[in-house]
Amino acid sequence: MIVSECSPVVLRRQLCGQGVCIRTGPLVCRIQSPLPEIAQALAAYYADFPILPESRFADIHLQVRPGRGLRRWIRPQVFCQCNGEIPFNPHPRCLAPAMLEWGLNWAVANLAHWYLMIHAAVLEKGGRALILSALAEAGKSTLCAALALRGWRLFSDEIALIRLDDCQLVPLARPICLKGASIELIRQQDSGWLVGPTLPDPVRGGIALVRPKPDSVAHMQDPAPVGWVVFPQFVPGSAAQFSPLPKALAFLRLADNSFNYSLLGTTGFQTLAGLLDRAAGCYKFRYSNLQEAVRWLERLMERPPESSPAGSLTQFDPTIEPT
Amino acid sequence: MDSASAVQWRLLSPAPLVFHAWQAEELVLVFHPLSGDTHLLDVLSAEVLRLLQSSPLQEETLRRHLLEWAGFSPEEFPLARLQTILQQLEHLDLIEQALS
Numbered sequence: 001m002i003v004s005e006c007s008p009v010v011l012r013r014q015l016c017g018q019g020v021c022i023r024t025g026p027l028v029c030r031i032q033s034p035l036p037e038i039a040q041a042l043a044a045y046y047a048d049f050p051i052l053p054e055s056r057f058a059d060i061h062l063q064v065r066p067g068r069g070l071r072r073w074i075r076p077q078v079f080c081q082c083n084g085e086i087p088f089n090p091h092p093r094c095l096a097p098a099m100l101e102w103g104l105n106w107a108v109a110n111l112a113h114w115y116l117m118i119h120a121a122v123l124e125k126g127g128r129a130l131i132l133s134a135l136a137e138a139g140k141s142t143l144c145a146a147l148a149l150r151g152w153r154l155f156s157d158e159i160a161l162i163r164l165d166d167c168q169l170v171p172l173a174r175p176i177c178l179k180g181a182s183i184e185l186i187r188q189q190d191s192g193w194l195v196g197p198t199l200p201d202p203v204r205g206g207i208a209l210v211r212p213k214p215d216s217v218a219h220m221q222d223p224a225p226v227g228w229v230v231f232p233q234f235v236p237g238s239a240a241q242f243s244p245l246p247k248a249l250a251f252l253r254l255a256d257n258s259f260n261y262s263l264l265g266t267t268g269f270q271t272l273a274g275l276l277d278r279a280a281g282c283y284k285f286r287y288s289n290l291q292e293a294v295r296w297l298e299r300l301m302e303r304p305p306e307s308s309p310a311g312s313l314t315q316f317d318p319t320i321e322p323t
Numbered sequence: 324m325d326s327a328s329a330v331q332w333r334l335l336s337p338a339p340l341v342f343h344a345w346q347a348e349e350l351v352l353v354f355h356p357l358s359g360d361t362h363l364l365d366v367l368s369a370e371v372l373r374l375l376q377s378s379p380l381q382e383e384t385l386r387r388h389l390l391e392w393a394g395f396s397p398e399e400f401p402l403a404r405l406q407t408i409l410q411q412l413e414h415l416d417l418i419e420q421a422l423s
Contacts, residue, residue, distance in 0.1 A: 248350035248363055251343075255361060262359050266341055269354040269361065273343040 004047035012039040014054070019061075021052040025161070025172040025220045027112065029104060030058035033096075035078065038064050041097035044196055045175040045209050048217040060107040064100055066093065082107040095199055098207045101177050105158050108172065109259040115170065116162040116271045117259040122155035122169050123147050125301045128227030128280075129169040131160055133257050139234035139287070142182035145210050146294050149189050154216040155224075159259070163223065164267055167274040173212050173220035180205030185290055226275055228300055229254070229282040232293070240292045242300075243284040250282035331421040332409055333379035340372055340417075355417065362415060367393065368408050372417060379421040382406065 003011070003022065014020045019032035020042065031042070060083060067077030067090050077090035080103035087106045091099055109117060120133035121144035130147075134140040144157040155161075155171040163170055178186055178195070183206055187195045194213070198206040229250055245253075251272055255261045261268040276282070280303065287293035334340070341354040344366070351369035353362045364372075367389065374380060374388055386405050390397060412418045 246348045246350060247345045248348055248352055251352055252361070252363060265359060266354060266356050269341055269343070269352075273352065276345070 001051050002047070003042055003049050003051055006051060008039060008043060011042060012036065015039050015042070018054040019058075021054060021056045021058055022046060022049045023052060023220075024049065024104070024174050025155075026170055027059045027108065027172070028052060028056060029060040029062060029107070031062050031064070031100070033064040033100075035064060035066060035093075035096050037093070037096040038100060041100055041209070045097070045211045047211065048214045059111060060104065062100070062103045062107060064096055064103065083111070092201075095201060095207065097196070097209055098177065098199055098201070101175060101209065104174065108159055108161075112161060113260050113263060114164065116164060116261065116264060116268055116275075118160040118162065118254050118261075119158065119257040119259065120160040120254075121157045122160045122171075123152040124155060124169075124171075124224045125152045125298075126227075127224060128301065129155065129224040130227055130297065130301055131169070131229045131254075132232055133160070133229065133254055134232050135257070137234070138232055139182070139293075140232060141176055141178055142186065142234075142290065143232055143293060143297070145176045145178055145182070145186045145195075146189060146290055147297065148176065148210065148213065148216070149186065149192070149194065150294065150298075151213075151215075153219060153224075154212045162271055162275055164264075164271050167271060167278055168223035168225055170223045171216070171220045173216045175212060176210040178208045178210060183208040186210065226279045229276070229279050230285045230297070230300075231283070232285045232287065234288065235286045236288050238286045238288045240287045240289065240296045241285070242296065243286075245282040245284050247276045247279070247282055250279075251276055329381055329383070331379050331381050332375060332385070332418050333421040334372070334375050335416055335419050340376060342369060342373065344369070353417075358416070360415075362417070368412060371405075371408055371412060375418060382409070385409075 015033050019030040021028055021030045063081045064078055066072050071077040076093040078093050078096045078099050079090040080099050082103050118133060120131050121140045123130050132140050132143055141157045148154040154173055155169055157176040161170040183198050194211045196209045198208045201207045231253060254272055336357045338357045342351055344351040349366055351364050351366055353364055353369060370392060386402055390400055
């Protein structure tokens with residue numbers, strides 16, 4: 001059974017009781033919450049995800065609960081508890097769906113150490129994965145959403161999971177979290193009603209979640225080899241520009257953006273090196289126009305792997321304007 | 324051989340270093356398993372570490388190996404250049420002078 005086949009009443013009852021167990025990629029998450037907003041969020045953003053039996057072992061146990069004491073009624077708040085820990089301060093209750101996502105991200109980043117984890121968006125097209133790794137505010141999730149809406153298979157907008165044995169990328173296929181001005185930018189391109197309502201958040205300029213396409217969810221247990229590693233940076237007024245980056249420097253950037261590189265020790269080093277061995281190339285990418293950026297990235301991924309052997313700089317010529 | 328070039332160097336830790344480099348890139352990544360540190364080195368510095376990984380070596384012996392390995396003439400690779408590399412690696416806590 002998938003979430004959309006479950007009636008709202010049953011979904012709500014399960015969330016209030018034993019919890020709803022859903023699979024996201026390789027992980028099983030048990031979600032519990034008495035809040036109707038969480039039931040609505042699951043129905044809206046996880047509609048195509050399979051519901052597993054209540055008795056199923058779960059990797060992640062996440063509860064989203066209303067604030068305590070007066071915070072249940074006065075300027076109500078929510079907080080989340082992941083595997084017994086409360087990772088964040090309470091937030092306004094209107095951000096409950098975002099709290100669910102933040103909690104799941106935190107849980108994955110603190111649990112799944114049988115993968116090398118990097119703070120990055122990952123999408124797949126033509127059998128190869130594109131890694132978009134960047135610090136906050138670089139436009140990573142915006143690019144990720146734009147590409148996902150154009151049919152790229154969504155792996156994650158936050159966490160790249162890299163298998164330690166063969167360096168393949170593993171999907172999570174969870175919703176994309178957009179912030180601020182990027183929400184309307186993506187909504188304009190959304191013909192499938194995948195972008196949810198904007199949740200008011202004065203700190204981030206609003207938050208909206210983007211539901212993954214059914215195809216991404218259907219293939220969320222299918223890994224992919226790396227194709228390209230791109231470090232995007234949104235620079236207002238800048239023309240789209242790729243700059244080749246030596247793999248050794250890309251390695252250090254990815255290690256810096258990793259959640260558990262240090263924890264994994266030699267295995268982390270060898271896995272990251274193995275990933276870059278297999279990558280067709282690494283680039284810094286400055287952009288300001290989303291449509292233009294998407295065209296460039298699509299053109300990049302269309303390059304056949306034979307033209308850019310691992311271990312050498314790619315032959316891709318970034319000076320040629322994409323068609 | 325003067326007394327300076329008789330100085331012997333060795334790795335600070337016995338744990339084997341892990342090296343990785345890519346074709347056409349003149350940079351080498353070196354991972355130190357005990358400290359967990361990752362270093363980005365030029366190829367000469369990395370080769371010094373690789374040589375010291377086998378056994379402690381005197382500066383003059385190191386220099387001779389490097390001249391042969393890189394195809395340098397003695398003028399192109401004076402002892403002072405090697406000593407700069409050794410000092411930098413010592414500063415990174417990767418090597419130390421060995422007691423003779």
